[in-house]
Amino acid sequence: MTGRPTLAVVGATGGVGAVMLQILSQHADVWGDIKLLASPRTAGTKLSVRGVETEVEALTEEALRGVDVAVFLVPDDVAARWAPLAAAGGTVVVDGSGAFRGDPEVPLVVPEVNAHAARTRPRSIVASPGCTTLSLIVAVGALHAEFGLRELVVSSYEAVSAEGQEGVDALRRQTALVANTKLGTHPGDVRRAVGEATGPFPAPLALNVVPWSGALREDGWSSEEMGIRAETRKILGLADLPVTATCVRVPVVTAHSASVHARFEQEITVERAHETLATAPGVVLFDNPAAGDFPTPADVVGTDPTWVGRVRRTLDDPRGLELFVCGDNLRKGAALNSAQIAEAIAAELSA
Amino acid sequence: MTGRPTLAVVGATGGVGAVMLQILSQHADVWGDIKLLASPRTAGTKLSVRGVETEVEALTEEALRGVDVAVFLVPDDVAARWAPLAAAGGTVVVDGSGAFRGDPEVPLVVPEVNAHAARTRPRSIVASPGCTTLSLIVAVGALHAEFGLRELVVSSYEAVSAEGQEGVDALRRQTALVANTKLGTHPGDVRRAVGEATGPFPAPLALNVVPWSGALREDGWSSEEMGIRAETRKILGLADLPVTATCVRVPVVTAHSASVHARFEQEITVERAHETLATAPGVVLFDNPAAGDFPTPADVVGTDPTWVGRVRRTLDDPRGLELFVCGDNLRKGAALNSAQIAEAIAAELSA
Numbered sequence: 001m002t003g004r005p006t007l008a009v010v011g012a013t014g015g016v017g018a019v020m021l022q023i024l025s026q027h028a029d030v031w032g033d034i035k036l037l038a039s040p041r042t043a044g045t046k047l048s049v050r051g052v053e054t055e056v057e058a059l060t061e062e063a064l065r066g067v068d069v070a071v072f073l074v075p076d077d078v079a080a081r082w083a084p085l086a087a088a089g090g091t092v093v094v095d096g097s098g099a100f101r102g103d104p105e106v107p108l109v110v111p112e113v114n115a116h117a118a119r120t121r122p123r124s125i126v127a128s129p130g131c132t133t134l135s136l137i138v139a140v141g142a143l144h145a146e147f148g149l150r151e152l153v154v155s156s157y158e159a160v161s162a163e164g165q166e167g168v169d170a171l172r173r174q175t176a177l178v179a180n181t182k183l184g185t186h187p188g189d190v191r192r193a194v195g196e197a198t199g200p201f202p203a204p205l206a207l208n209v210v211p212w213s214g215a216l217r218e219d220g221w222s223s224e225e226m227g228i229r230a231e232t233r234k235i236l237g238l239a240d241l242p243v244t245a246t247c248v249r250v251p252v253v254t255a256h257s258a259s260v261h262a263r264f265e266q267e268i269t270v271e272r273a274h275e276t277l278a279t280a281p282g283v284v285l286f287d288n289p290a291a292g293d294f295p296t297p298a299d300v301v302g303t304d305p306t307w308v309g310r311v312r313r314t315l316d317d318p319r320g321l322e323l324f325v326c327g328d329n330l331r332k333g334a335a336l337n338s339a340q341i342a343e344a345i346a347a348e349l350s351a
Numbered sequence: 352m353t354g355r356p357t358l359a360v361v362g363a364t365g366g367v368g369a370v371m372l373q374i375l376s377q378h379a380d381v382w383g384d385i386k387l388l389a390s391p392r393t394a395g396t397k398l399s400v401r402g403v404e405t406e407v408e409a410l411t412e413e414a415l416r417g418v419d420v421a422v423f424l425v426p427d428d429v430a431a432r433w434a435p436l437a438a439a440g441g442t443v444v445v446d447g448s449g450a451f452r453g454d455p456e457v458p459l460v461v462p463e464v465n466a467h468a469a470r471t472r473p474r475s476i477v478a479s480p481g482c483t484t485l486s487l488i489v490a491v492g493a494l495h496a497e498f499g500l501r502e503l504v505v506s507s508y509e510a511v512s513a514e515g516q517e518g519v520d521a522l523r524r525q526t527a528l529v530a531n532t533k534l535g536t537h538p539g540d541v542r543r544a545v546g547e548a549t550g551p552f553p554a555p556l557a558l559n560v561v562p563w564s565g566a567l568r569e570d571g572w573s574s575e576e577m578g579i580r581a582e583t584r585k586i587l588g589l590a591d592l593p594v595t596a597t598c599v600r601v602p603v604v605t606a607h608s609a610s611v612h613a614r615f616e617q618e619i620t621v622e623r624a625h626e627t628l629a630t631a632p633g634v635v636l637f638d639n640p641a642a643g644d645f646p647t648p649a650d651v652v653g654t655d656p657t658w659v660g661r662v663r664r665t666l667d668d669p670r671g672l673e674l675f676v677c678g679d680n681l682r683k684g685a686a687l688n689s690a691q692i693a694e695a696i697a698a699e700l701s702a
Contacts (some may be wrong), residue, residue, distance in 0.1 A: 036436055069502075069572055074550075086457050105516065153612045155506035155597075155610035156506075157560045157599065157601070171558075172533075175526060175529065175530045175557075175558070176530045178526065179526045179527045179530035182523075183604070186652065186653050187650065187651070187652055187653040187654060188650075189649075190649035191649060191650070202643045203643070203647045203649065203650070204647075204649055205605055205656075206526075207522075207526070207602060207603055207648075207649065208603060208647050208648050208649040209603060209608055209647065209648060210602050210645075210647050211435045211608070211610070211645050211646070211647070211660065211661050211675040212640060212645060216379075216640050216641055219621065219636070219662065219663060219664065220621065220640055220662065220663045220667075221663055222640070223686060229666065240667075242666075242667035242668060243666075243667070244612060244665050244666065244667070244668075244671070244673060246506075246610040246661060246673055246675060247608065248507070248508065248608075248675070250560050250601055250602075251558060251560060251601075251602055252558055252560060253558055254536070257560055257562070257599075259506035259562070259597040259599065261504045261595060261597075262611070269572065270570065281696070287571070289563060289567050289571060289573070292553045292554070294561075294562050294563060295562070296543035296554045296555075296559050296560065296561050296562070297558075297559055297560060298539075298540075298542060298554070298555055298558065299538065299539075299554070299557040300538070301537065301538055302537050302538040304539060309562065310562050310563075310571065311571065311572065312570060312571045312572055314593075314595050315572075315580065315593075315594075315595065316591075316593035316594070316595070317593060317595075320595070324562040324597060324599070
């Protein structure tokens with residue numbers, strides 16, 4: 001390769017694609033050409049990136065020719081089909097979908113935690129984790145590096161934009177349907193008000209929480225819960241780490257939160273955890289309940305870091321820690337992490 | 352005492368008081384006279400109980416004379432002052448406030464779990480637990496009786512009506528303020544829309560979740576989190592049980608939920624947990640994710656039982672179990688539990 005690498009954003013017209021174009025316009029520019037690719041249906045659309053109107057092309061093998069790095073922000077099935085084709089043509093693929101996260105020949109990378117892993121990519125594919133894992137792994141990874149993680153128990157509070165525009169539209173419609181009423185006090189009244197407008201969710205979300213996200217797996221687990229376990233183990237390189245997660249959808253537009261109970265090899269104090277988190281890259285420590293400082297989705301949406309608050313030492317275990325973490329599921333939870341991986345690869349290719 | 356006992360409902364004009372009057376009208380009638388007491392400010396109000404219009408009297412020592420059982424549904428400071436006065440006059444007090452829950456001479460009772468404890472009451476006071484403990488303790492108590500509880504990790508999803516009418520009004524006002532807009536995608540937009548209308552909460556709740564409930568205690572813990580630990584230990588008679596809780600407020604009007612990670616002395620299977628829960632009094636097992644069956648606040652509001660779903664065996668621990676529980680914080684979480692205790696005492700006094 002001579003000069004700066006060429007980047008393709010595959011899935012440029014989707015919700016995460018839009019955030020990616022914002023990020024590319026904001027970050028230090030390491031790219032030569034940037035190609036925007038999408039399904040033939042949306043090809044021809046013009047989108048702005050780095051201040052330049054750019055026409056979206058249909059995703060074809062021809063369009064991928066000469067692309068050094070392609071970031072895939074598309075559904076699993078599209079990635080499963082097209083990422084290997086791109087890789088075969090000499091492109092390094094950064095895949096934001098779930099298609100390759102479990103593949104032992106595909107590294108799963110969070111640059112603040114395991115940047116080195118992106119350098120070994122037998123299939124020329126690097127995967128980015130799911131948004132719920134990404135909401136907690138930067139903070140948990142920093143604590144692991146210092147104290148040695150031994151166990152993780154996670155309960156999530158997941159925003160609707162993880163289900164795309166359809167999820168956002170459903171919550172907005174439902175919120176309008178339940179607003180200005182006395183709903184929420186009698187059995188069935190929220191269901192009646194929301195009617196068929198549940199969107200991609202298995203129950204109403206306005207004035208409700210729904211203990212389900214993802215697809216059904218064995219023994220009552222959801223794919224999202226299994227994903228948090230498998231991804232955390234792979235990113236931290238702890239193949240046998242006990243991880244248990246319960247995933248719950250909440251009526252929040254964007255920004256995932258999680259309540260995290262972590263047990264470490266070493267004894268831990270709030271003071272030492274604060275020190276570690278305050279200096280960890282990609283983390284903002286926001287933890288002073290006396291002043292009302294703890295992260296909430298409404299405050300962190302649109303920002304890059306993982307916000308951490310409510311840090312407490314487990315009362316019955318000097319090795320245990322409780323945290324509440326919050327992060328934008330479209331930024332660090334999707335587009336930003338993929339952009340960071342792609343930029344690291346660009347630096348490697350340009351070196 | 353001759354004939355049926357006289358009951359006083361103290362705090363009859365409040366939100367939980369209203370639910371108590373409903374319950375008294377629905378349950379088998381074990382009472383002689385029912386007196387309704389409240390602050391002098393609301394005395395004179397007429398409320399219906401057992402189909403009879405009853406005038407609310409001011410809470411005075413005179414009004415408590417001849418009362419066999421008084422259920423207190425009032426703030427901690429009112430209960431702290433008046434419950435001992437009532438007890439000194441010969442009344443058995445069932446206190447729904449937090450004033451006496453930690454008192455070693457006051458039993459803390461959930462009839463499905465430790466009914467026997469209500470019979471020993473050195474101060475003539477019996478306390479009812481807080482609403483978050485009550486959202487999970489009936490299910491957890493049934494599992495403990497069978498498998499021997501060894502550890503509990505709880506993350507809550509708490510409804511606003513636990514903060515009274517002020518909490519409900521705040522969420523309704525906020526929901527109206529954010530409805531029909533594109534809010535929730537940019538930092539600060541929910542805060543701007545909600546403005547000063549946060550009500551009793553430290554941050555906006557519409558389109559948000561807030562990792563705080565209760566008052567600040569030592570080392571960053573909230574009173575609600577400490578309460579779950581102390582109350583669970585006392586009710587189950589497990590003084591050293593490791594319990595850790597993170598309490599989070601969600602934009603739900605009524606019905607608390609909790610994600611529960613429990614570790615037992617014995618190995619456990621989902622099948623055996625299901626058997627135990629399906630036959631436990633006060634529990635409804637609603638657990639078939641393939642059919643979309645899991646409890647949500649919107650579905651359980653207004654009902655008496657604790658609903659349990661998402662039952663899974665912890666993948667890395669044959670002694671561990673994950674649950675999602677849901678219950679009405681005004682019924683079992685407040686008025687119903689107090690009514691059940693009072694009715695058990697009525698039976699004892701009448702025997």
